[in-house]
Amino acid sequence: MNITQYKFLVYSTFGLISFITGLLVLIAYAKIKGLRKHPGMIIFWQCFMQHVIDLQITYSAVHYWITGESLSDFTCEIAGMFTICCFFISWNYSLSLSIEVLLTINSPTNRNYKKRSPLYHITSCFFGFLIVLLVGISSSAGKSANEACFIKSGTWAAKLMFIPFIIYYPFSILGVVFSFIYIRQSRSETLKTLLGKHALFLQVYCLFWIPMSLSTIIQDDQGVTAPWLSYISLTFSSISGLAINSVRLSDPAFVRWIRKRLGLRNPKIFKNTITTILNEATNEIGTSLADVRISSVYESSYTHMFQSVYADAVLTSLVSVCLIFLKSSQEKDYMQEEKDFKFWSVDFYKQVYEFEMLQEDLSKIELDGTLINYFMRFHCKIVEYAPLVFRHLRNLEGINDHDMISSFHPIFNISMIKKNTGNKGGRSSAFFYFTHDKKYIIKTITREEKKVLLEVLLKNYHHHIENHPNSIIARLLGFFSLKFQNSHLQLIIMQNIFPPMNLKAIFDMKGSKLDRESIHGQQADSLADLTNDLIYKDLDFLRTQKNLYVSYSDSLALKQKIYEDSKLFSKLNIMDYSLLLGIGTPTPSNSKHYLKSSDKDKENAYVVGIIDYLQTYNSLKKIETISKSIIKPNVEKEDISSINSEAYSARFLKFVNSIISSD
16 A cells, blocks of 8 residues: 555544544533633634644545545645644644643733633734745645655745744643643642643643654655654544544533533532532521532533632632731731831831741631641741831721631632633733622732832821821732732732722713723713623713712812822822722712712712722833824824823823712
């Protein structure tokens, strides 16, 4: 049997089976919505590119058995260009998936998938199209050394197959190595199981495509490859689709979907995972399980893994924060009763308190047996920044360590963790978590925001809050750095400005008009058209509510507070902060953020606060200002969100004063 006959034999068997299994994968992604959740679309397009390769293989075989001839040179050249393009794009998506897995494990609370996803798609396709463009211009596509429609033998383009050996295969091997390292270190059975499956996928992908790469590179002067290598290459490239699709079709979401349609019971696939830990702990404290499962049974393994490491990070953070305040409450109080601000020297703001929490410390916060077993290898390195300053800020709000322990205790937050696995985060990939009693918020901050907080803001903020106790700036109550397993989180604790009340709508307003409309509120004409589970913006407010209707005395007081707060930020070169406004049903409240409405809007009450004040007008913001001015030259400069702090403050005050209406 010569190479041509062998090629079409394997093409017509393994190639056809690969094509059919690939079709099943695409149908599964079309039918099962959970599979398309991030990073599902990365996997979908990777499978789609593999399917196109399998289609080309199947078409070649069918053509041969019908006509008794191979594809013409022209047809093979076109087919080769499609194969080359899909080969590189498929590998780019595989690399993107590994990067996303690595990012998620190292920063599990970074939920800003929407910003990263377009980058994955653009870069994956761009480099694939660039390579096929070079091949097409030089007419280097066609029959390869092993008779496949790929890179034409004896052409310069064969050197392109060094790219997989330089980039794809080494990074895949590193992905496998890191996966096994994480598996060894992790306490999560879910993470171990699913990382093992990801490592298997990478190994399969490398194993079945390395022979094709070798056969394209290793050629003699006449562009001929050793026969044994050609046979292996043809066999493995034909089976590649079957092997890869088999890994994808083994996903629990697909298995469960098929079993349901066949009327079979779905067994529990993951045991002793963070999901079951949360369920068992929830049962032990008697919390309802209705609508609080951690993920859908029809979500992909990767989605399940991402939610699992997220839940683990949140749970570990809560345990750590709880231990921090317990430790603080048991130590001697170094806070002096000195009310003169001069007592606070620069050293207090630079103070750093480092310590470690181990498994034996868990007994101090009375965890149940389920959680203690889960944290068998608990080890967290904690850094607390400016501890005495933040303790004083908490004291100013009448908050003690025992209040914080009660709010952050893991047992009371179990159901909240499960409900918040869909948290997509805020701007700059910030992660938010509300405690079970809604009193406090944990939020991650970036290194740049950390620098602003400690080096620019904290001393002046402390002084401002002490001298302006009715300031509406959302209160910062603590700043910590946590290192556990493979994760490093920088967390601030903030006081929630919203008192217990029935909110109708929430607005985040900067006083700008450019890009300050929510896609969810474009059709809304009144407050009744809005919901309380979304955040709306300036233009949405101006269209639906238009004004805050308060008494004359309240309007003067509110304007003065906002003036003083904005003046602080302007002095520190801070901009991009927002007025957070909640509109809801009137309820008794002593909160400094709560405002009674006048008779003109007596069905509503308002809650106002200033948030997101850790951004200075730096070089990147200056570039943003210039670029937006160029892109949209007809827009007034003052309507661009990113402007210098002085202009930002003036615009912010002008907007706020314009929407406050008094009797």
